[in-house]
Structure formats: C-alpha cells, structure tokens
Amino acid sequence: MLLIAVAMTAILLLAAGVVAYVAFPHRGQRMPVVPWLGHAMGKAVNAMPTGTAPQDFYEPQETSAR
Template identity: 65%
Template sequence: MLFIVVAMLVILLLAGLVVVYAAYPGRGQRTPYAPWLGEAMEKAADALPTVESEEQRDWSLRR
C-alpha cells in the first residue's frame, strides 16, 4: 500500500513539473514564485539532444 502511495506522489510531481514547463519556460516566460525552478528546467531542456530541421527524415510509408 505504501509503495502505491509513494509511486502516485512521484507521478503527480512529474506531471506537475511537465505542466509548469509547458506553461512557462517552454513559452519563454519566467516561472512566477519560483524562478529558480524555471531556470533549472531550461538548463535541463538545453542539455537534452534535439533533432535539427536539416536532420529530420520523413518516416512515412508514402513515397
């Protein structure tokens, strides 16, 4: 029972972080009440590898 409660709390925390990122730093705005959190999320997003537009491939089945 305790494992389920802890797992649900972790899931809710991660979902909350995703919502905050999508609402503020993902749009280029500062996070209210916790600017340090927005800065940390921006650093984490910048550190992740991304695919540039020149590197994208068409993975569709149409030719």
C-alpha cells in the same frame, strides 16, 4: 499500500513538473513563484540533444503517373 502511495506521489510530482514547464519556460516566460526552477528547467532543456526534422518533411512528394 505504501508502494502505491509513493508511486502516485511520484507520478503527481512528475505531472506537475511537466505542467509547470509547458506553462512557463517552454513559452519563454519566467515562473512567478519559483524562478530558479524555471531557470533550471531551461538549462536542462538546452543541455539535451535534439534531433532536427528534414526541411522537406511537409512538402508534397511528386507521384509517378501509371
């Protein structure tokens, strides 16, 4: 029972962190109550490597006529 309570608490904390990130730092705004947390999230995101999508990803491809 204790393991379930600890797991649920960890899940709720992770979900709250995701909601806080999406609500403020992801949009470029400061967090009103804990600005240090938003700053830390922004630094963590800037430090992570990200992949880039190809430039022509959404351009239609020419199909050959049969």
